[in-house]
Amino acid sequence: xxxxxxxxxxxxxxxxxxxxxxxxxxxxxxxxxxxxxxxxxxxxxxxxxxxxxxxxxxxxxxxxxxxxxxxxxxxxxxxxxxxxxxxxxxxxxxxxxxxxxxxxxxxxxxxxxxxxxxxxxxxxxxxxxxxxxxxxxxxxxxxxxxxxxxxxxxxxxxxxxxxxxxxxxxxxxxxxxx
Amino acid sequence: xxxxxxxxxxxxxxxxxxxxxxxxxxxxxxxxxxxxxxxxxxxxxxxxxxxxxxxxxxxxxxxxxxxxxxxxxxxxxxxxxxxxxxxxxxxxxxxxxxxxxxxxxxxxxxxxxxxxxxxxxxxxxxxxxxxxxxxxxxxxxxxxxxxxxxxxxxxxxxxxxxxxxxxxxxxxxxxxxxxxxxxxxxxxxxxxxxxxxxxxxxxxxxxxxxxxxxxxxxxxxxxxxxxxxxxxxxxxxxxxxxxxxxxxxxxxxxxxxxxxxxxxxxxxx
Numbered sequence: 001x002x003x004x005x006x007x008x009x010x011x012x013x014x015x016x017x018x019x020x021x022x023x024x025x026x027x028x029x030x031x032x033x034x035x036x037x038x039x040x041x042x043x044x045x046x047x048x049x050x051x052x053x054x055x056x057x058x059x060x061x062x063x064x065x066x067x068x069x070x071x072x073x074x075x076x077x078x079x080x081x082x083x084x085x086x087x088x089x090x091x092x093x094x095x096x097x098x099x100x101x102x103x104x105x106x107x108x109x110x111x112x113x114x115x116x117x118x119x120x121x122x123x124x125x126x127x128x129x130x131x132x133x134x135x136x137x138x139x140x141x142x143x144x145x146x147x148x149x150x151x152x153x154x155x156x157x158x159x160x161x162x163x164x165x166x167x168x169x170x171x172x173x174x175x176x177x178x
Numbered sequence: 179x180x181x182x183x184x185x186x187x188x189x190x191x192x193x194x195x196x197x198x199x200x201x202x203x204x205x206x207x208x209x210x211x212x213x214x215x216x217x218x219x220x221x222x223x224x225x226x227x228x229x230x231x232x233x234x235x236x237x238x239x240x241x242x243x244x245x246x247x248x249x250x251x252x253x254x255x256x257x258x259x260x261x262x263x264x265x266x267x268x269x270x271x272x273x274x275x276x277x278x279x280x281x282x283x284x285x286x287x288x289x290x291x292x293x294x295x296x297x298x299x300x301x302x303x304x305x306x307x308x309x310x311x312x313x314x315x316x317x318x319x320x321x322x323x324x325x326x327x328x329x330x331x332x333x334x335x336x337x338x339x340x341x342x343x344x345x346x347x348x349x350x351x352x353x354x355x356x357x358x359x360x361x362x363x364x365x366x367x368x369x370x371x372x373x374x375x376x377x378x379x380x381x382x383x384x385x386x387x388x389x390x391x392x393x394x395x396x397x398x399x400x401x402x403x404x405x406x407x408x409x410x411x412x413x414x415x416x417x418x419x420x421x422x423x424x425x426x427x428x429x430x431x432x433x434x435x436x437x438x439x440x441x442x443x444x445x446x447x
Contacts, residue, residue, distance in 0.1 A: 048385035049385045051386075052388045109368050116361045116364055118357055125357065129347075132409075133348050133364075133367055133371045136367075137403060139372070140376065144379045154281070
């Protein structure tokens with residue numbers, strides 16, 4: 001006699017191409033997390049401003065952890081060295097840090113949207129979509145605070161950095177526990 | 179006992195079934211002075227069943243639904259601009275409202291174009307169910323006499339609609355059949371999220387209002403620019419209208435279009 005399943009079937013794992021794209025996305029998220037940490041540790045921000053930056057940093061770590069859970073052993077769990085290196089020298093003042101962090105958020109929105117256009121896995125697409133909306137919010141916040149600049153809040157001219165094939169090498173700074 | 183014989187109890191049971199069956203068949207048959215109907219005969223006149231057209235949730239239907247929400251937003255912003263609700267400190271928001279309206283017009287054109295490419299028809303009016311369930315009652319509350327906060331309430335409504343649009347685009351990602359369409363949806367969804375942030379900062383400004391906070395008096399969540407780490411699919415709640423004796427406003431809970439409010443192929447403006 002057939003028995004009813006105790007729980008629904010597990011979701012299908014992302015295929016190799018999807019995993020490669022998601023691994024890149026994870027590396028980019030960890031790089032941006034580390035750049036937020038650099039801004040936080042600079043001593044330029046205090047009070048609510050500092051709390052906001054800590055929240056945004058925590059969000060990026062949460063995205064990296066979620067992607068890690070999705071792709072498992074295919075995750076590099078290391079930040080993208082290219083992204084970190086390209087932006088880490090730009091945060092020389094408080095306002096420069098804001099411009100840099102906004103540019104990074106806009107770049108992540110463009111990159112994840114580009115990745116979404118290639119992903120086949122349903123669960124991965126749903127996760128990436130839920131990340132895009134919040135990273136767009138992060139970017140908009142930097143256009144509203146400290147003073148409203150409508151174009152800065154609403155327009156995204158950043159380009160995707162998603163690879164067509166293999167992801168670039170990663171360093172071993174921030175890692176996510178496998 | 180022989181297998182072919184029937185016991186007295188079995189005979190009685192069969193007799194009972196025959197009587198019941200004959201009564202049922204008689205009820206189904208033609209009767210004097212009762213109008214003929216396709217329905218099972220019954221006492222009195224049975225109204226015909228309401229028929230629903232056959233529908234299917236296709237990519238085109240999802241794009242048409244998105245277009246209808248864009249028109250809900252366009253029409254609401256048009257009302258905001260024409261009604262004179264943006265007064266005092268809120269008058270300076272008219273440029274932002276115009277920009278939002280124009281963005282939604284551009285979005286509507288984009289999703290309508292996709293709907294046509296997918297074999298559907300364009301939609302150039304708001305989603306009727308969203309309008310009647312949420313927007314019309316909200317406008318009624320906002321414009322009612324005795325509401326001292328019409329200006330801020332209309333911003334609350336716009337903020338709620340932007341969050342609803344964001345959630346709708348994020349939600350259809352799980353339903354659309356191709357990755358290209360999912361990306362197209364999220365290009366627009368990201369724009370709506372940015373609108374929501376600008377309006378959230380009007381309602382609750384400053385760095386301290388970016389993340390989630392709670393009103394210590396009411397215990398309710400304050401408006402936040404970035405309320406969660408991941409895009410939510412929960413209902414969108416706005417507080418609008420004249421405050422009651424306790425100072426509380428009416429809460430309107432809005433949800434993204436579902437199976438009974440999608441703009442199917444047969445729905446027209």
